[in-house]
Amino acid sequence: MNNKDKIIEIYNQLKGQLILSDFTVYRLIGIVEDKDDYYWCLYDGRTIILSSCLTRVTPLKGYILNDDYNEMVRICKLNHYDQSIYSNWMKEMEGFMIETHKQTLLEGWDKDTHFISEPDWNLENIN
Numbered sequence: 001m002n003n004k005d006k007i008i009e010i011y012n013q014l015k016g017q018l019i020l021s022d023f024t025v026y027r028l029i030g031i032v033e034d035k036d037d038y039y040w041c042l043y044d045g046r047t048i049i050l051s052s053c054l055t056r057v058t059p060l061k062g063y064i065l066n067d068d069y070n071e072m073v074r075i076c077k078l079n080h081y082d083q084s085i086y087s088n089w090m091k092e093m094e095g096f097m098i099e100t101h102k103q104t105l106l107e108g109w110d111k112d113t114h115f116i117s118e119p120d121w122n123l124e125n126i127n
Contacts, residue, residue: 003038003053004038004116007031007038007053008031008116010057011028011030011031011040013059014028014057014059015028015029015030015120015122015124016028016029016120016122016123016124017059017060017061017124018060018061018069018072018073018076019042019057019058019059019060020057020058020060021040021042021049021051021055021056021057021058022051022055024044025044025060025072026042026043026044026049027042027043027044027045027076027080027123028040028041028042028057029041029042029043029048029119029120029121030115030116030117030118030119030120031053031115031116031117032050032113032114032115032116033113033114033116034110034112034113034114035112037052037053037054038052038053038116039051039052039053040052040053040055040057041115041119042057043080043082043105043121045076045079045080045081045082046080046081047105048105048106060072061124073123073124076123077123080123081098081101082098082101082102082121083098083123084098102119102121
């Protein structure tokens with residue numbers, strides 16, 4: 001198995017989950033590559049951070065108490081700009097705002113920087 005396959009395997013196990021990277025909690029939403037490296041695509045509720053896949057991402061789900069993890073997800077659902085929090089009458093405008101936010105996050109990347117697969121914006125909790 002080559003490095004890219006190993007990275008994809010880790011991502012498939014952790015996508016949509018809250019993880020620790022560099023002492024900060026993020027949501028793992030994708031893998032990005034450019035001509036030099038592979039990157040974890042991390043989302044903090046406002047911005048995207050690209051962190052080299054040479055750095056470790058530490059899963060939280062299954063390692064902290066389920067109630068604690070679910071509480072973190074609940075807080076993310078209330079505060080992350082990509083999450084739906086409004087009532088039905090606001091859904092259309094909210095959907096537009098969420099999609100605009102996501103597109104804005106990805107602007108400014110050079111032509112060689114792209115997702116290996118489309119970003120996964122689902123926020124996973126423990127049921």
